[in-house]
Amino acid sequence: xxxxxxxxxxxxxxxxxxxxxxxxxxxxxxxxxxxxxxxxxxxxxxxxxxxxxxxxxxxxxxxxxxxxxxxxxxxxxxxxxxxxxxxxxxxxxxxxxxxxxxxxxxxxxxxxxxxxxxxxxxxxxxxxxxxxxxxxxxxxxxxxxxxxxxxxxxxxxxxxxxxxxxxxxxxxxxxxxxxxxxxxxxxxxxxxxxxxxxxxxxxxxxxxxxxxxxxxxxxxxxxxxxxxxxxxxxxxxxxxxxxxxxxxxxxxxxxxxxxxxxxxxxxxxxxxxxxxxxxxxxx
DNA sequence: TTTCCTGTTAGTGT
DNA sequence: AACACTAACAGGAA
Numbered sequence: 204x205x206x207x208x209x210x211x212x213x214x215x216x217x218x219x220x221x222x223x224x225x226x227x228x229x230x231x232x233x234x235x236x237x238x239x240x241x242x243x244x245x246x247x248x249x250x251x252x253x254x255x256x257x258x259x260x261x262x263x264x265x266x267x268x269x270x271x272x273x274x275x276x277x278x279x280x281x282x283x284x285x286x287x288x289x290x291x292x293x294x295x296x297x298x299x300x301x302x303x304x305x306x307x308x309x310x311x312x313x314x315x316x317x318x319x320x321x322x323x324x325x326x327x328x329x330x331x332x333x334x335x336x337x338x339x340x341x342x343x344x345x346x347x348x349x350x351x352x353x354x355x356x357x358x359x360x361x362x363x364x365x366x367x368x369x370x371x372x373x374x375x376x377x378x379x380x381x382x383x384x385x386x387x388x389x390x391x392x393x394x395x396x397x398x399x400x401x402x403x404x405x406x407x408x409x410x411x412x413x414x415x416x417x418x419x420x421x422x423x424x425x426x427x428x429x430x431x432x433x434x435x436x437x438x439x440x441x442x443x444x445x446x447x448x449x450x451x452x453x454x455x456x457x458x459x460x461x462x463x464x465x466x467x468x469x470x471x472x473x474x475x476x477x478x479x480x481x482x483x484x485x486x
Numbered sequence: 487t488t489t490c491c492t493g494t495t496a497g498t499g500t
Numbered sequence: 501a502a503c504a505c506t507a508a509c510a511g512g513a514a
Contacts (some may be wrong), residue, residue: 490514494508496508497505498507500502500503
C-alpha cells in the first residue's frame with residue numbers, strides 16, 4: 204500500500220541494502236514512466252534513501268535524486284544474492300518472478316544487486332531531478348505526520364483553516380498532511396470514533412485530539428507491521444501479508460465492529476472513494 | 487460478457 | 501473554497 208507506512212518500510216530496507224552501491228545500468232522498458240536523463244545515473248553511487256509524503260527519494264552522489272511515486276499499484280523489488288524483498292502494492296504478488304509484464308524500469312546495481320520498478324496500472328513514475336526540482340516537487344506538500352513538529356496545536360491550526368471540509372478528505376489531502384491515503388484515513392476516523400463524513404467545523408476539541416492521537420499511533424504500528432510484511436522473502440507464502448488482520452474498518456464492510464458494540468461496518472462512497480465506518484461507535 | 491471496483495493525484499468546471 | 505467528475509491503466513470480482 205503505497206501510503207506512508209509502506210513507503211517508509213521500503214525506505215528503511217532499501218537504505219540498508221542500496222546505500223553505497225553504484226548504478227551500473229538502467230533498463231527502461233516503458234518510457235513514459237521515466238522522466239529525466241539516464242546519463243545522470245550511470246556509474247553514480249547511491250548515498251542515501253529518504254521518504255517524504257508518499258514518495259521515495261534515492262539520493263545520488265552527483266547531487267541528483269531519483270524520485271519514485273508508486274501511486275495505486277507500484278512496487279519496488281530489491282534483489283540480492285540472498286533473495287528479494289518487495290514493497291508497495293502486492294499485486295502482482297511479490298513472489299511472481301521478475302521481470303514480468305508490469306516491470307517497467309530495472310536498475311542494475313553493483314555487486315549483482317537489482318532494483319525492479321513494477322507498476323501494474325502505469326500511473327506511477329520515477330523522475331531524476333536536481334536539488335531545486337526536488338524542492339519544487341514538495342512545495343505544496345503538508346507536514347510529515349510523524350514529525351515532532353506535527354503537534355496537536357499544529358494539526359488543529361491546519362485543519363481549522365478548512366472548517367467546511369470533510370474530515371476524511373482533509374486527512375487525505377496531501378497539501379494539508381503528508382502521506383495519509385484512503386485506507387488510513389478510514390482507520391484514523393475509526394480510532395477517533397468520528398464519522399469520516401463530518402466537517403472539520405463540527406469537531407470538538409476532544410475529537411481533534413483523538414484524531415491527532417490516531418494519526419500518531421496508527422501510522423507507526425502500520426510501519427512496524429508493513430515492515431514484517433514487506434520483509435518476507437519471495438520464498439515465503441502470503442506476500443499479501445497479515446496486514447489485513449490489522450485493519451479495523453477498511454475492507455470490512457458487512458462484518459461486525461471490533462468494538463463489539465453491535466455495529467456492522469458500512470461502506471459508502473465519498474469523493475469517489477470507498478469510506479468505511481461503524482455508525483454505532485463513530486459519531 | 488459487462489460493469490464495477492481498486493492503496494493516487496492533477497486538472498477542469500460549477 | 502468545496503465538490504463532482506475525468507483521465508492516466510490493468511485486471512480481479514461479481
